[in-house]
Amino acid sequence: MKKLFLLPLLALCCMYGCSSATDEAGAVAKLQAEGEMPILAWYGIPSDSTTPERFLELKETGITHHFSEGYRDADAMQRALDVAQQVGIKLIVSCPELKKDPEATVRRFMNHPAVAGYFLRDEPSCADFAELGEWAARIRATDDEHFCYLNLFPNYAPLEVLKADSYRDYVQRFDREVPLQLLSFDHYPVVGDTYRGEWYENLEIFSDEARKAGKPFWAFALTTAHTPYPIPDLAQLRFQVYSDLAYGAQGIQYFTYWTPGKNPNWNFHHGPIGLDGKRTDVYDKIKTMNEEIKALSGVFLGSEVIAVNHTGDTIPQGTRRLEELPEGVKYLETEGPGAVVSQLRNGDNRFLVIVNRDFRKRMKLTIGLAPGMKRILKDGSIVPASVYSDTVMVEPGDAMIYMY
Structure with missing residues (x-):
């Protein structure tokens, strides 16, 4: 359904002290979609x-x-x-x-x-x-x-x-x-x-x-x-x-x-x-x-839902608790009301989407990922998940997205 352009992964230290996937010109690789989301x-x-x-x-x-x-x-x-x-x-x-x-x-x-x-x-x-x-x-x-x-x-x-x-x-x-x-x-x-x-x-x-x-x-x-x-x-x-x-x-x-x-x-x-x-x-x-x-x-766009589950002390009515960890995830813990944990397939790629169910407060997410997992940033940039700490703060109502 879409084309994914993965440029060579080079561990470069940027001015902000982060590493990311770059091409030879230093441009960060970005996820591309065929078509336009209505x-x-x-x-x-x-x-x-x-x-x-x-x-x-x-x-x-x-x-x-x-x-x-x-x-x-x-x-x-x-x-x-x-x-x-x-x-x-x-x-x-x-x-x-x-x-x-x-x-x-x-x-x-x-x-x-x-x-x-x-x-x-x-x-x-x-x-x-x-x-x-x-x-x-x-x-x-x-x-x-x-x-x-x-x-x-x-x-x-x-x-x-x-x-x-x-x-x-x-x-x-x-x-x-x-x-x-x-x-x-x-x-x-x-x-x-x-x-x-x-x-x-x-x-x-x-x-x-x-x-x-x-x-x-x-x-x-x-x-x-x-x-x-x-x-x-x-x-x-x-x-x-x-x-x-x-x-x-x-x-x-x-x-x-x-x-x-x-x-x-x-x-x-x-x-x-x-x-x-x-x-x-x-x-x-x-x-x-x-x-x-x-x-x-x-x-x-064009994604197929594999599974959607929820975390938290209590989960919303009519939903299913996350009991089996998604592929490539060694551990996953959330603090606060909890999260939506969605697994999507899009073409040859799989995505893990974690949505903070609290739109008032940040959510602490602790997640252990297998080697080679990528994180998708807000602008569509693809970066190695390993450059980030296992503990991240998800902004109110926001989503954290990983690719494997």
Whole structure:
């Protein structure tokens, strides 16, 4: 799925007293990925702000895909696609005509270079699946090159809302009755200074069902505050994104990019683009997060989950404790609430991803590794793991990544 360029390993002492893998010119070897990890802005640029400047501003964060429900008609959708093409952003088509006349609307847009897919609706229940399956079939009969897209409920939605026997039943029935090219769900785990107890169980179920279906799945991180969800800091973003990726997510989505206006149910505020149309500090935080996602795409894009386990005195509901050490690991200990320990395969390479489950405090990680193991730094650099101490501090919500 990807190419890995490993340059000759030379033990050179750098100005900071560290050693790393370098080529003859002194450049550090970096992990490379084929393709680009999709990063979606959900509730993106409003229709009345469709300008090259606004789309370029969005692209500068590292976002690759854009979605907005706010296009009043197909002509407004066309204008947004044309502007997105100018700056190199992909859009998910959403306009009233897509429901009224799917075939004609799809034929109008299917050859546009900026089209990524077609939006159906958000958070359906099982009662909606028959209609959605018919709609998706009509779209795919006309254009099966671009995906149909919607998000499923999180597992904290009541069963009477899902209209299913269980959350797993809900996901399974959706895949059977609405056969889309990819699966997506939303879940916003950070509440106050803690996270929802159902969070990792949701990832367990969704990752497992996507794997059984043979389909990629996309997951979310919350970027716009509203009660009871706080204004996110970088640690909260990392906690969500690296947990998603550790479970095999193949696309990251942000809710939201543009702060929604007044809503009778939610007091949305302080999104990446604020209510006044100006950037907030969250804009810069998602830019930092996206730089990390891009640099580490060689680990996660196209990866296969071998196993995901957890450490800690207590582990999240629905998860499995780490009882057998991963290959190449002689010992592994964590202090504090614990960690996600994910084993991934990507092409000929194996990766060990350890995510700090605490987004408030650093985690002490003590790990003994076999000779030849590599560590992957935040910028994608590949360095011998042996140049680091067996004891390292993992920043709040952050991930430590090793390769073998």
